[in-house]
Amino acid sequence: MRDGRRSATFVLALRVQDTGRRLEHVGALYEHMFVLVEPSILHADLDAFYASVEQRDDPSLRGRPVIVGAGVVLAASYEAKAYGVRTAMSVAQARHLCPPAIVVPPRLSAYTAASRDVFDVFRRTTPLVEGLSIDEAFLDVSGLRQLVGPAADIAADLRRQVREHVGLPITVGVATTKFLAKVASGVAKPDGLLVVPAGGELAFLHPLPVERLWGVGPVTAAKLRERGIRTVGDVARAGEPALVAMLGRALGRRVYALAFARDPRPVQVGRRRRSIGAQRALRRQQATSATVGATIVALADRVTRRMRAAGRVGRTVVLRLRFGDFTRATRSLTLPHPTARTDTILAAARRLLADARPLTERRGLTLIGLAVTNLADIRSIPAVQLPLPLEEPHAAGHLARTTPAAGTAHRGELPGLGHVDSALDAAVDGVRSRFGTSAITRAVLLGRDTGITVPLLPD
Numbered sequence: 001m002r003d004g005r006r007s008a009t010f011v012l013a014l015r016v017q018d019t020g021r022r023l024e025h026v027g028a029l030y031e032h033m034f035v036l037v038e039p040s041i042l043h044a045d046l047d048a049f050y051a052s053v054e055q056r057d058d059p060s061l062r063g064r065p066v067i068v069g070a071g072v073v074l075a076a077s078y079e080a081k082a083y084g085v086r087t088a089m090s091v092a093q094a095r096h097l098c099p100p101a102i103v104v105p106p107r108l109s110a111y112t113a114a115s116r117d118v119f120d121v122f123r124r125t126t127p128l129v130e131g132l133s134i135d136e137a138f139l140d141v142s143g144l145r146q147l148v149g150p151a152a153d154i155a156a157d158l159r160r161q162v163r164e165h166v167g168l169p170i171t172v173g174v175a176t177t178k179f180l181a182k183v184a185s186g187v188a189k190p191d192g193l194l195v196v197p198a199g200g201e202l203a204f205l206h207p208l209p210v211e212r213l214w215g216v217g218p219v220t221a222a223k224l225r226e227r228g229i230r231t232v233g234d235v236a237r238a239g240e241p242a243l244v245a246m247l248g249r250a251l252g253r254r255v256y257a258l259a260f261a262r263d264p265r266p267v268q269v270g271r272r273r274r275s276i277g278a279q280r281a282l283r284r285q286q287a288t289s290a291t292v293g294a295t296i297v298a299l300a301d302r303v304t305r306r307m308r309a310a311g312r313v314g315r316t317v318v319l320r321l322r323f324g325d326f327t328r329a330t331r332s333l334t335l336p337h338p339t340a341r342t343d344t345i346l347a348a349a350r351r352l353l354a355d356a357r358p359l360t361e362r363r364g365l366t367l368i369g370l371a372v373t374n375l376a377d378i379r380s381i382p383a384v385q386l387p388l389p390l391e392e393p394h395a396a397g398h399l400a401r402t403t404p405a406a407g408t409a410h411r412g413e414l415p416g417l418g419h420v421d422s423a424l425d426a427a428v429d430g431v432r433s434r435f436g437t438s439a440i441t442r443a444v445l446l447g448r449d450t451g452i453t454v455p456l457l458p459d
Contacts, residue, residue, distance in 0.1 A: 039174045039196060040142035040151050041267060043181035044158065046118065047169045047190040049135035050075035053114050054104050056167045065101045067094050071283025072366055074106055078190050088322055088366050090283065117166045125158050130267045138178050140267035152195045159193060179263035180205070183212050201261045206233030213258045215251055218327070223247065235259040276312065277371025278302045279320070287365040296353055297442055299370040300346035307372060308429055313338035314372035317348040321356060323363035331356055338376055342425055345372060 046052065050068040055061045055077060065080035067073055073094050076085040083098035091103055115134045122129045128140035141154045148154055155172040162170045169191040173184025180196050183205065188194035196204050209231060210216050210224050223246060224230070229238055236259040244252035257263075278299050282291070307314065318332045331352040335344065349370050353360075 038142075038145065038151065039176050039181075040140060040145065041175055041178055041181045042139040042141060042151065042155050042158070043173045043175075043178065043185040044122065044137055044139060044155075044162075045171050045173075045182075045185045045189070046135040046162075047171055048075060048077050048081070049114075049168075050106060050111055051077035051080070052168050053107075053111055056114075057110065058104075061102060061104075065098050067091065067098070067101045067103045068106050069094075069103065069281070070105060072281035074281060086326070088281065088326065090366075114166060114168065118162055118168065118170070121158065121161045121165060125154065125161075128267050128269050130269060138181065138267045152193070155193055155195070175201070177261060177263035178265055178267065179214060179258055180261050182214075183208070186212065202233075202236075205259070205261055206231060206236060208232050210235060210255075213255050215254055215258075220247060220251070232259050274375065275318070275371045275373040276303055276306050276310070276314070276375065277318070277369060278306075279367060279369035281367045282365050287360070292353070292360070292365060292368065293350075295368050296349050296370065297346060299368065300342055300349050301442065303370055303372055304340050304342040304345050304425070305429060307340040307375075308425060311378045312375045313340045313378050314376070315339075315374040316372065317345055317352065318369075318371045318373055319349055319352040319356065320367075320369035320371070321360065321365060322367035322369075323359070324366055325363055327363065329356060329359055332373075334374070338374070340378065340425075345370075 051066045054066055054068060055064075061077075063079065064077075065083060065085070066077040067080055067085060068075040069091055071091055073085060073087055073089050073091060075087060076094070080094070080098050080101050083101070085094045085098050085101065095101055095103070111134065118135075119129070119131065119137065122137055122139055126139050126141050126144060128143075130138040132138065139158075141148075141151050144154060145151065148157075151174050155174050159170055159172055162168055171185050171189045171192050173181045173186070173188055173194050173196075175181040175184055175196040180201060184194040184196055187208070205212075209221075210229060211218075211221050212232060213235065216224070224235070227238075227246065229235055235243065235255055238256075240253060240256040243256050246252065247255065280295050280299065282295070315338045316332055316334045318330060321329045321331075323329070333348045333352055335348060339345065
């Protein structure tokens with residue numbers, strides 16, 4: 001199926017919903033109806049993106065093990081991965097595993113330019129493009145089949161164009177759902193094309209390990225393995241009630257549905273982010289209290305500045321940590337009201353980091369990520385009542401907020417932002433907009449390289 005020449009039509013089960021009363025006349029009514037649907041969703045994923053750009057731009061690196069990073073591996077070519085090199089390990093460890101490796105510093109501007117060129121190819125193929133990150137996207141080509149041909153041929157042509165016009169390898173999975181298309185591209189890597197065959201969606205999916213299901217990470221996979229559930233087929237056979245008992249209602253129901261390839265989500269064009277975040281990789285020797293504290297400040301500053309530029313506020317602050325043993329942890333805190341205030345988000349991030357300190361001290365940090373979710377447009381929320389003169393002003397970083405009251409915004413105050421902090425944030429944003437990002441910064445960040453990276457998606 002990797003040559004992309006065969007198109008597939010398979011039977012997709014669509015559940016008939018009961019719209020008014022319970023239908024129990026067995027034999028006359030059916031729970032499912034079947035509709036013929038051709039695969040038309042593509043998941044396109046650039047292979048070892050950063051390393052591939054370096055190999056493209058420097059022919060002497062082609063076919064050789066390449067590591068992109070300084071103290072921490074940000075990306076590795078497939079030649080380096082063959083030695084066991086993985087993202088987020090220290091460069092020293094990577095060099096030990098792969099002595100012939102060539103280590104190059106990251107060039108984010110080059111990766112951004114390459115990503116834009118690839119997305120131009122996507123949009124020339126179809127207007128229905130949903131970007132996921134700097135190096136992957138979903139494409140819906142259902143409207144092109146009669147004009148151009150089957151989705152497999154469209155995917156093959158897309159791969160050819162990316163190779164010819166951008167000079168990068170790309171893998172594409174084709175299926176009827178976003179979930180299956182992404183799984184197919186993962187199986188087809190590197191530099192491949194895989195179409196889920198007609199009528200064979202479950203035959204393709206069920207032999208795969210449970211980690212292929214969205215939402216199943218190492219911890220969840222370990223829980224399932226303890227109960228003898230190792231493959232997607234095992235998940236399907238376990239049944240929804242058993243999975244809910246093991247994993248909780250939300251996750252149990254979701255993985256059970258995915259085990260039968262059920263994913264009704266359409267490709268969303270021009271969608272705005274559900275979260276805005278940034279992250280930074282750390283060397284082990286960098287993970288001192290001072291460096292981690294400064295990194296949190298830089299992340300909060302970057303994230304909230306992007307939120308304000310996009311006219312968005314959020315309620316939930318999420319801290320993501322990756323440790324020296326390659327395990328991960330996530331902590332979150334939901335605020336009383338939506339905000340884009342730097343100090344409020346920073347205070348929440350510091351609280352989350354303090355709660356996670358036993359883990360960070362025991363395992364060592366290699367990456368810190370900060371994101372704000374539960375986003376809303378700033379114009380859609382009510383203004384915030386200012387403290388009365390007799391009230392105690394809240395200390396910087398305190399998470400408590402005053403009661404929302406419509407129509408109480410003072411002049412110069414943005415909806416959803418406190419008056420003083422709003423003015424300060426607006427002033428800093430104005431200086432940076434006019435004179436550049438580095439024109440003004442927090443004292444704790446002076447002389448520090450923040451090394452922050454963010455995905456390339458519109459905020």
